[in-house]
Amino acid sequence: MRGIRKRDNVLSNKEGRVEKWVKVYAQLPFDNIEHFMSEFNSIKNDIETRLKIKLDIDRNNSLVTIEPISNETSPADMMKAKDVIQAISIGFSKEDIIDLLDEDSVLLIIDIKSKVGDSANHIKRVMGRIIGEDGRAKKTIEEITGTIIHVGNNMVGIIGDYDRAIIAQHGIDLLIEGKMHSTVYKRLESMMRDVRKRDLTSIWQKRDLK
Known part of the structure; x- marks a missing residue:
């Protein structure tokens, strides 16, 4: 791994x-x-x-x-x-x-405070962007990437296979930077298409070797 x-x-x-x-x-x-x-x-x-x-x-x-x-x-x-x-x-x-x-599963951790500073209001704002209204932003990133995300205690944890967890982490980093949610989702969907293509190519290559 x-x-x-x-x-x-x-x-x-x-x-x-x-x-x-x-x-x-x-x-x-x-x-x-x-x-x-x-x-x-x-x-x-x-x-x-x-x-x-x-x-x-x-x-x-x-x-x-x-x-x-x-x-x-x-x-x-x-x-x-x-x-x-x-x-x-x-x-x-x-x-x-x-x-x-x-x-094949890994754990990635994002320390929100280390990225945005100690301001409680700023941290709360950023956490709100990651979670989204009624949890929709977090859920959307989970669905796009096939990962499990937990948000709490100024930390974000991601569980999933390595490639998908890295993509989810990238999406959360973009939200922290202030990118629009729709822009982030499109970026993640594009990255996931590349992962699926690579996975499919790997499967066919293994079949050809048999």
Whole structure:
């Protein structure tokens, strides 16, 4: 998976597996901890089983420790677990997290405050543009790109396969810059047509090789 290849090398041994002493840490959210714990506890066993890892929460230090439990645990499994913790922290639901566990799914995070500054009014305005009236802008971007988007706590999270998540991120960046919604949608639709053409070409090339 393209989004994690570089960080895989830091964790893996020569066989491409994680050394048993390796641990990865994820930060707990400082606010809305009760929501996090509720969602985390409801999916913890699924995460550990699917990713072959062990999760321990240290509430005193606001950390989640991720450890390998099998010789088959890969660096991708460890980093996927960290992404899952981040997704729960942002506010994604259990159902959304299940999608993130798919091998081809990635999590992208946009920090609104880092892009627009500390002004509460400006942040509120930008978040409103991303969500849209009755949630229509967010839903439209999700439908065009085939991704799952969560907006909250000055953050936007995107779950989807790499190409589609990047396109959704681009659309949200354009909205942050102040581009008109209709202009953004047209741009995303054009980018998605290119992705579908590339996917179709790849399928036919694989058939020709058989």
